Amino acid sequence: MATLDTAPRPVSPAAGATSATGRRGTRRRKRRGNGLVGWLFLAPFAVVFLLFLVGPLLYAFYLSLFTNGLATGEEFAGLANYSRAFTDPAFLSGVWFVVRFAVVVIPAQMLVALIAALVLDSLTSRFAKFSRLMIFVPYAIPAVIGAVLWGFLYSPNFGPLEQLFGESAPFLLSPDNLFYGLTNVVTWQWAGYYMIIIYAALQGIDPAIYEAARMDGAKAWQIATRIKIPMISSALVLILVFAVIGTLQFFTEPQVLLPISNGSITTDITPNVYAFNLAFRFAQFNYASAISFALGIVVFIGVYLFLFLTRKRGGFLK
Amino acid sequence: MSVLSSPVRADDAVHGLREGRRARRPRRRRTGSHLFLAFLVLYFVLPLWFLVVASTKSPGGLFNSPNGALWFGEEFALFDNLSTLFTYNDGIYLRWLGNSLLYAFGGGIGATVLAVLAGYAFAKFDFPGRRISFALLLGAVMVPMTALVIPTFVMLSEVELTNTAWAVILPSMLSPFGVYLMRVYTADGVPDELLDAARMDGAGEFRTFFQVALPLMRPAIVTVLLLSVVGTWNNYFLPLAVLSDSELFPITVGINLWQGLAGANNGGGVSLYTLIVVGSLVSIIPLIAAFLGLQRYWQGGLSIGSLK
Numbered sequence: 001m002a003t004l005d006t007a008p009r010p011v012s013p014a015a016g017a018t019s020a021t022g023r024r025g026t027r028r029r030k031r032r033g034n035g036l037v038g039w040l041f042l043a044p045f046a047v048v049f050l051l052f053l054v055g056p057l058l059y060a061f062y063l064s065l066f067t068n069g070l071a072t073g074e075e076f077a078g079l080a081n082y083s084r085a086f087t088d089p090a091f092l093s094g095v096w097f098v099v100r101f102a103v104v105v106i107p108a109q110m111l112v113a114l115i116a117a118l119v120l121d122s123l124t125s126r127f128a129k130f131s132r133l134m135i136f137v138p139y140a141i142p143a144v145i146g147a148v149l150w151g152f153l154y155s156p157n158f159g160p161l162e163q164l165f166g167e168s169a170p171f172l173l174s175p176d177n178l179f180y181g182l183t184n185v186v187t188w189q190w191a192g193y194y195m196i197i198i199y200a201a202l203q204g205i206d207p208a209i210y211e212a213a214r215m216d217g218a219k220a221w222q223i224a225t226r227i228k229i230p231m232i233s234s235a236l237v238l239i240l241v242f243a244v245i246g247t248l249q250f251f252t253e254p255q256v257l258l259p260i261s262n263g264s265i266t267t268d269i270t271p272n273v274y275a276f277n278l279a280f281r282f283a284q285f286n287y288a289s290a291i292s293f294a295l296g297i298v299v300f301i302g303v304y305l306f307l308f309l310t311r312k313r314g315g316f317l318k
Numbered sequence: 319m320s321v322l323s324s325p326v327r328a329d330d331a332v333h334g335l336r337e338g339r340r341a342r343r344p345r346r347r348r349t350g351s352h353l354f355l356a357f358l359v360l361y362f363v364l365p366l367w368f369l370v371v372a373s374t375k376s377p378g379g380l381f382n383s384p385n386g387a388l389w390f391g392e393e394f395a396l397f398d399n400l401s402t403l404f405t406y407n408d409g410i411y412l413r414w415l416g417n418s419l420l421y422a423f424g425g426g427i428g429a430t431v432l433a434v435l436a437g438y439a440f441a442k443f444d445f446p447g448r449r450i451s452f453a454l455l456l457g458a459v460m461v462p463m464t465a466l467v468i469p470t471f472v473m474l475s476e477v478e479l480t481n482t483a484w485a486v487i488l489p490s491m492l493s494p495f496g497v498y499l500m501r502v503y504t505a506d507g508v509p510d511e512l513l514d515a516a517r518m519d520g521a522g523e524f525r526t527f528f529q530v531a532l533p534l535m536r537p538a539i540v541t542v543l544l545l546s547v548v549g550t551w552n553n554y555f556l557p558l559a560v561l562s563d564s565e566l567f568p569i570t571v572g573i574n575l576w577q578g579l580a581g582a583n584n585g586g587g588v589s590l591y592t593l594i595v596v597g598s599l600v601s602i603i604p605l606i607a608a609f610l611g612l613q614r615y616w617q618g619g620l621s622i623g624s625l626k
Contacts, residue, residue: 037523038443042451045436045497052470052492053458060469116358119351131355133610135362140605142552144570145598148577149365152372152595153387160368160387192362200617241460249462252554256574259581272464272555279468280559288468296465303460 057296064290074286081290090268091291098270101182102247109187110239113194118224120195121202132199136192143189147256150185155260173257175264185253190246194239201235202228237310241303248299251276271295364388366602373399373599377589399596406588411597413565414572418551418601420483421568425490426547433493433542437500438531442513452501458494464555471559485560486568490550496542503538504531540615544608551605569601 039046067077085091120132138146153159154172161170172181205228213223229236251272258265258273267281268274271291279288371390372380376398379391403411439445440452470489474480479488508531516526554570561567564575573594580590609616 035443035445038439038445038448041435041439041443041527042445045432046451048432048488048491049455049458049494052489053461053466053494056466056469056473057461059473060465063469063472112358116355119354123348123351123355125348125352127352128355131359133613134359136609137366137606138362140548140609141366141602142554142570144552144554144574145602146365148573148594148598149369151577153365153368157381188362188365196617245460245462249464251464255558256554256577259578275468276555276559279471285468285472289472292465292468296462299462299465300457300460304457307460 057293060289060293060296063286064293066286068284068286077286081287082294084287085290085294090274091271094268094271094274098248098250101179101250101270102244104179105183105186106240106243106247108183109191109194109243110236112187112191113198113239114229114236116191116195117198117202118228120199121228122220132196136196138189138191139193139196141189143252144256146189147185147253150181150188151257151260154181173261173264178261178264182253182257185257186247186250190243194243197235197239198232201232205231237307241307244303244306245299248302249295369595369599369602372595375592377592380589380591380595396596399592400600402588403593403596403600406593410564411572411593411600414567414569415601417483417566418568418570419604421486421490421553421557422547422551424483424487425550426543428487428491429493429496429546429550430539430543432491433496433500433546434532434535434539436497437504437538438508438527438535440497440501441504442508442510442531455494455497459498461494467555467559470556474560480560481562481566483566486550486553486557489556490546490553493542493546493549496546499542499545500535500538504535507538508534537615540612544612544616547608548605569597573597573601 064081065076065078066074067080068074116135120128141149151173154161156171161172170177172178172184209227209231210223213227218226249272250270254265254269254273255276258267258269267277272295275288275291275295278284278291368388371388374394374396375383375391376393376395379393379395383389383391385391440448440455466489471480474485479485512530512534513526516530517523521529551568552570553568554574557568557571558574561571564572567575576590576594576597580594
């Protein structure tokens with residue numbers, strides 16, 4: 001196995017114990033497991049990590065430093081692709097779209113998820129249990145299928161809107177309504193998953209706390225806002241992080257709905273759709289790599305800063 | 319908060335306590351809450367209801383149904399539609415379904431095995447470079463995976479692996495979040511004392527892992543497996559980018575292909591819209607069945623990462 005060569009030498013137990021000052025559990029581990037065994041367990045993942053995460057990231061950066069013209073061939077261009085991206089109206093409008101979209105869709109889906117979870121947590125009926133599963137079901141449906149289904153429902157040809165509203169039925173993929181049409185699809189797809197995570201966190205709270213609050217005269221909504229929500233804040237931070245990462249790389253729904261939107265979804269609607277079309281329609285792999293890499297870095301730094309600022313609440317960076 | 323107890327507690331202990339509370343305080347019927355839930359259920363089930371209804375309609379009925387889009391038409395054409403689906407284009411649909419299964423289980427099982435080993439390493443060994451490796455891992459959780467798709471495609475095409483099953487399966491085996499979940503669960507769920515006792519009794523590191531640690535990690539293993547199988551099954555961007563031969567498509571890219579052709583009226587006499595509708599219905603059944611069947615495992619497991 002190739003990675004064994006890179007594994008550092010095992011440290012002697014004594015040396016290990018001095019470095020892990022005061023951490024009892026660590027010291028106990030150290031007495032037995034030497035470094036080599038730990039790396040043996042980690043090695044398979046490390047190989048995949050290097051090949052399919054570090055490799056593509058570095059390669060994307062490398063590719064982004066070149067330009068490839070039909071006449072000129074591949075040429076070193078330094079950061080020219082990046083300065084092009086940050087003055088490219090197509091890229092900038094895509095960034096602006098996903099930022100606006102994130103500001104609307106993330107609160108929408110988190111609010112639906114939180115309220116649903118709070119209601120479900122307060123009920124023990126069979127119907128509540130059934131509802132929990134039904135609200136979660138969209139998570140098991142691929143985003144492509146979800147987008148196709150909503151595309152059908154939005155369609156003037158065979159959707160129900162026409163039958164409900166007649167001629168004046170709104171087409172939810174028209175330029176004016178597109179934003180809401182997409183917000184609805186994404187909320188439908190993800191709210192149930194977030195609901196389950198919040199619900200599981202709520203179920204982990206000791207009910208004796210509610211009992212005590214009730215003795216002190218707290219009302220149900222006070223228990224929800226002053227006890228339940230603060231106690232599940234780390235679950236909320238985790239969800240928010242996933243939602244931000246997911247929304248900024250918005251791709252599947254617009255790409256799938258593009259052909260049936262009568263042109264209101266363009267090939268540069270989000271940075272990812274733009275990068276995909278640059279690469280696979282126009283073979284501009286270098287410029288597409290620059291956009292991918294820029295997007296990845298921006299998301300990474302944004303999320304890292306957010307987690308750093310909320311580290312007292314979330315358990316993720318501790 | 320102990321992570322180990324959470325999967326158990328979520329279902330048994332809490333309900334036990336609630337029963338007690340209910341016995342003491344007679345409960346109101348909570349009509350408002352139930353109405354609100356019913357409204358939510360209607361919203362979340364609406365597209366699925368449409369899908370079931372539309373699957374029973376003939377190609378003509380799909381567009382012109384006497385009872386509207388949300389109710390059954392006069393004819394019941396589900397079985398005709400299914401046989402068209404499975405025979406259209408020499409049964410390409412079944413091939414897509416098989417491809418999806420292969421990619422989802424190949425990538426999902428691979429990701430889970432790697433995550434179990436790496437999570438155990440992070441939780442139970444103190445090897446040199448552990449802290450920095452774990453910091454790298456946490457950073458990787460925050461890297462948007464779609465940023466990797468285009469460079470992965472170019473990389474794979476240089477070793478001539480694009481347009482093969484490997485091009486989907488190998489990158490799908492990367493699951494930093496799976497490793498993180500396994501580490502968090504294993505840290506408390508597998509007591510150090512137990513591992514030490516096994517080692518005292520003369521078990522080697524690998525025997526200790528397989529016979530002592532692995533059985534205790536089962537709830538987290540099921541969760542990570544389910545999450546990574548679902549992730550690969552639902553993936554669209556990666557297979558769309560690395561595959562060009564439609565024989566290799568998974569179901570997501572295949573349905574999307576039909577959708578593109580349907581808009582351009584390229585069905586060659588067959589209504590592609592009917593195929594899309596029935597094909598979508600068939601394709602979501604396995605995952606929904608898996609989720610309903612494995613409820614006991616994932617409902618507790620999904621909270622592993624968030625209870626710390």
